[in-house]
Amino acid sequence: MKVLIAEDSDSDRLILATLVRRLGHQVVEVSDGIEAVARFSEFQPDIVLLDALMPRMDGMEAARQIKALAGERLVPLIFLTSLSDAGELARCLEAGGDDFLVKPYNRVILEAKINAFNRMRSMHHALSEQRDQIRRQNEQLLSEQKVARRVFDNVAHTGCLDAPNIRYHASPLSVFNGDVLFAAQRPGGGIVIFLGDFTGHGLPAAIGAMPVAEVFYGMAEKGFGAADILREINRKLCRILPTGMFCCGVMVEADGKQNALRAWNGGLPDGWLVRKNGERVAIPSRHLPLGVLAPDRFTASMDVLDALPGDRLVVMTDGFPESCDDQGRCFGEEGVRRVLAGLKAEEHPFDALTMHLRQFTGRPEPADDLTLCSLEVIAGSVQAESFEKSPESSLSGPGEWHCVYEIRERTLADFNPLPLLLHICMEVPGLRRRSGEIYTLLSELYNNALEHGVLELSSEWKSSAKGFSLYYQERKRRLTEIDGHYIRFSLSHESRPGAGRLRIRCEDSGRGFDIDVQGARSPAKTGPGNGYAGRGLEILKRMTKELTVHGPGNCVEIVYDWTFPDNALGAHDGSDSKREDK
Amino acid sequence: MNDKPHLDEEALAELQDVMEDEFDVLIQTYLEDSRTRIQSLRDALADADSDQFSKAAHSFKGSCVNIGAPRLGELCFDAEKLGKNDQLDQAPGVMTRIEKEFEDVAWRLQHFNQ
Amino acid sequence: MPIDTRRSDDGHTLTIRVQGRFDFSTHQAFRDAYEHSDPSVKNYVIDLSDTTYLDSSALGMLLLLRDHAGGDSASVVIENCNGDVRRILSISNFEQLFSIR
Numbered sequence: 090m091k092v093l094i095a096e097d098s099d100s101d102r103l104i105l106a107t108l109v110r111r112l113g114h115q116v117v118e119v120s121d122g123i124e125a126v127a128r129f130s131e132f133q134p135d136i137v138l139l140d141a142l143m144p145r146m147d148g149m150e151a152a153r154q155i156k157a158l159a160g161e162r163l164v165p166l167i168f169l170t171s172l173s174d175a176g177e178l179a180r181c182l183e184a185g186g187d188d189f190l191v192k193p194y195n196r197v198i199l200e201a202k203i204n205a206f207n208r209m210r211s212m213h214h215a216l217s218e219q220r221d222q223i224r225r226q227n228e229q230l231l232s233e234q235k236v237a238r239r240v241f242d243n244v245a246h247t248g249c250l251d252a253p254n255i256r257y258h259a260s261p262l263s264v265f266n267g268d269v270l271f272a273a274q275r276p277g278g279g280i281v282i283f284l285g286d287f288t289g290h291g292l293p294a295a296i297g298a299m300p301v302a303e304v305f306y307g308m309a310e311k312g313f314g315a316a317d318i319l320r321e322i323n324r325k326l327c328r329i330l331p332t333g334m335f336c337c338g339v340m341v342e343a344d345g346k347q348n349a350l351r352a353w354n355g356g357l358p359d360g361w362l363v364r365k366n367g368e369r370v371a372i373p374s375r376h377l378p379l380g381v382l383a384p385d386r387f388t389a390s391m392d393v394l395d396a397l398p399g400d401r402l403v404v405m406t407d408g409f410p411e412s413c414d415d416q417g418r419c420f421g422e423e424g425v426r427r428v429l430a431g432l433k434a435e436e437h438p439f440d441a442l443t444m445h446l447r448q449f450t451g452r453p454e455p456a457d458d459l460t461l462c463s464l465e466v467i468a469g470s471v472q473a474e475s476f477e478k479s480p481e482s483s484l485s486g487p488g489e490w491h492c493v494y495e496i497r498e499r500t501l502a503d504f505n506p507l508p509l510l511l512h513i514c515m516e517v518p519g520l521r522r523r524s525g526e527i528y529t530l531l532s533e534l535y536n537n538a539l540e541h542g543v544l545e546l547s548s549e550w551k552s553s554a555k556g557f558s559l560y561y562q563e564r565k566r567r568l569t570e571i572d573g574h575y576i577r578f579s580l581s582h583e584s585r586p587g588a589g590r591l592r593i594r595c596e597d598s599g600r601g602f603d604i605d606v607q608g609a610r611s612p613a614k615t616g617p618g619n620g621y622a623g624r625g626l627e628i629l630k631r632m633t634k635e636l637t638v639h640g641p642g643n644c645v646e647i648v649y650d651w652t653f654p655d656n657a658l659g660a661h662d663g664s665d666s667k668r669e670d671k
Numbered sequence: 672m673n674d675k676p677h678l679d680e681e682a683l684a685e686l687q688d689v690m691e692d693e694f695d696v697l698i699q700t701y702l703e704d705s706r707t708r709i710q711s712l713r714d715a716l717a718d719a720d721s722d723q724f725s726k727a728a729h730s731f732k733g734s735c736v737n738i739g740a741p742r743l744g745e746l747c748f749d750a751e752k753l754g755k756n757d758q759l760d761q762a763p764g765v766m767t768r769i770e771k772e773f774e775d776v777a778w779r780l781q782h783f784n785q
Numbered sequence: 786m787p788i789d790t791r792r793s794d795d796g797h798t799l800t801i802r803v804q805g806r807f808d809f810s811t812h813q814a815f816r817d818a819y820e821h822s823d824p825s826v827k828n829y830v831i832d833l834s835d836t837t838y839l840d841s842s843a844l845g846m847l848l849l850l851r852d853h854a855g856g857d858s859a860s861v862v863i864e865n866c867n868g869d870v871r872r873i874l875s876i877s878n879f880e881q882l883f884s885i886r
Contacts, residue, residue, distance in 0.1 A: 098734040100701035107690055142730055171733035171744075193682060193736045196689065314867055316804070316835045349865070351834060390789075390802065390835050393865050525838065525869030532808075532840050551842075554816055554849045561809055624877050625841040631876045 090114045093134035095125035097143045122146025126154045140169045149184040156185040163213040165206035248272045256439045257462040267294035268460040273309035285338035286406040312524040315342035316389035323387045326380030335380040339404045351391035360404035363438045400466045408459025439463040486518045488584030495577040502568035533625040534595040542599030543574045574598045594646040601641025675741040682739035701738045725754025740776045788814045796825045802832040807843040834865035
């Protein structure tokens with residue numbers, strides 16, 4: 090250790106310096122306060138021994154200056170004094186002294202004091218290091234969280250949370266309190282909202298939220314329904330989350346056309362539908378949270394609630410009812426019920442809930458760990474209109490292409506080519522919102538080619554329940570004998586601005602069939618007991634612009650036109666059949 | 672009024688042990704230092720500066736107890752108190768005793784260990 | 786299983802709920818859902834809330850259920866279908882055979 094000794098008495102200084110050196114320390118000696126301050130900066134001593142009474146600058150003043158120079162560094166300062174009155178000793182400590190050493194010097198006491206201060210000094214040093222490290226790590230963590238938040242925002246962009254019929258409160262760093270809120274317009278109208286609350290906070294919750302966001306927006310954009318999205322989120326979370334971590338959530342789907350809302354609640358507080366007439370319907374949790382049940386045990390069955398334009402739905406994470414007042418009492422789900430029961434006419438439940446919570450907690454802003462979201466049911470056309478403003482453009486994506494995909498032999502029995510073919514078609518933005526129809530076209534063509542073309546199964550079998558089962562037993566059996574067979578899809582797409590045409594030709598290796606026998610019949614014209622099958626081609630015919638059967642019936646070609654903006658947005662509702670019947 | 676010994680032999684033996692070869696240097700240093708201190712006391716007394724008198728006595732006291740001259744240290748303490756109480760009229764007597772005791776101590780130190 | 790059934794309190798109504806894809810792969814489960822039901826069941830409700838897709842073979846299965854339930858005098862309601870499912874039912878003019886809501 091380095092010890093600075095400041096003492097004006099030559100003999101005292103000599104004694105002390107010798108004692109300290111003999112203890113194994115390095116010593117610098119000075120004889121007054123000014124010199125002590127001057128040498129302090131240069132010598133950087135670990136301990137300073139300072140006589141209280143010195144010429145030029147006394148020990149008190151030197152102590153103050155040395156302490157100021159040392160800053161955060163702990164430099165123990167021991168005053169040297171001959172026993173005097175207590176007030177004088179106290180003044181030494183007030184001036185920044187840490188202890189004093191009384192003359193005559195005692196070797197044993199001097200050594201004990203130097204050692205004690207050395208321990209204190211190294212402890213202080215270790216603590217400072219640790220504190221600095223924690224501070225650096227905390228700064229790094231905060232900046233990483235900011236970056237993570239930006240990445241998260243890119244993945245989990247706000248979707249359509251800014252739609253005029255959605256209102257929400259979420260903390261700006263909500264991803265790190267475990268809450269997530271997503272909303273997406275569905276192709277063809279309608280809206281899906283997911284509110285989730287991950288167990289735990291911080292990074293694990295944020296990491297879990299990323300795939301949920303991807304699944305949600307990816308699937309919603311492709312037109313999947315809420316139940317499919319829930320199943321996929323559950324599957325994914327089951328796979329990636331450790332046991333004991335899961336995500337409570339509410340999924341809500343509003344179609345806007347069917348005057349219905351579908352809701353699924355797994356582990357969040359009751360959601361509420363507040364009808365325009367004041368009626369309230371609870372949406373209680375009926376399911377386990379996401380990420381708990383294995384996919385085969387998970388149920389995505391949704392509550393269907395009648396809802397008309399003007400009805401409002403509110404959902405919340407448990408931070409809302411768990412908000413406390415200054416005496417630690419919780420707002421409670423009972424509080425939510427009371428507020429909704431006391432709604433005035435035209436009062437928005439979102440406003441009422443936030444206002445009452447503010448009054449209850451006495452804080453101007455809701456706490457950071459709660460999310461509240463409301464959705465107002467609006468007429469289908471309005472929702473569709475806001476969808477048209479979405480950045481999706483019919484010009485991006487592939488417009489002119491052709492592909493042939495042929496599956497052969499055993500693969501016919503083992504492999505379902507439809508998801509792949511659908512995926513190819515879904516690259517065309519204009520087709521994306523029609524994924525349901527495209528899937529139907531592909532599936533009916535494929536089943537027709539496989540069952541009637543390749544396997545030569547007769548629809549007539551399906552005219553009784555027993556025959557139906559036989560048909561599928563036979564289908565299974567014949568799939569084992571398909572050597573030399575194939576089914577070939579040729580897809581081509583061409584586009585004009587805002588419109589496009591998809592041609593699908595499906596050819597099989599079968600002998601063909603008489604189209605008049607197998608072909609289109611409307612069940613309306615045939616009585617029950619007669620029309621159990623043969624609807625596949627009928628559906629194809631009515632969904633497409635053209636349907637042509639080539640050759641001996643083993644090649645069916647369809648032409649499907651689309652336009653964008655979708656002038657046939659009504660195509661998904663009941664009015665469609667009228668249009669088709671014209 | 673002051674029954675402390677002229678020299679604390681035990682303390683001096685310890686100092687000898689600590690200082691080893693430098694013990695003689697220490698003694699010479701002390702003696703020179705003390706002469707300077709006695710001169711400062713005389714100057715302060717002549718100037719009737721009780722504060723300076725008290726401080727000089729205090730410093731002298733420290734080096735006396737450290738070197739093992741307790742009786743001289745005690746006399747310095749008396750002088751320090753007089754200075755603090757602004758009673759310099761009584762100081763010349765103490766001053767005389769300090770000078771006399773210093774001569775005694777100096778003689779004893781120079782002959783210590785011989 | 787992708788198919789659940791539920792009896793109403795009075796025992797007269799059987800609700801069959803189909804999850805996911807309603808196509809040939811569900812035919813056995815669908816048939817089991819009603820074939821061995823109590824004779825006191827008079828009304829059938831096919832709840833398609835969770836049905837994402839329905840193909841032409843499912844239409845055949847629905848017709849077989851209708852037969853089982855008494856043909857022209859059957860009381861079969863199909864409810865909560867999504868847009869795509871609704872469209873397939875409309876194209877096939879199933880409104881004339883079933884009460885769809």
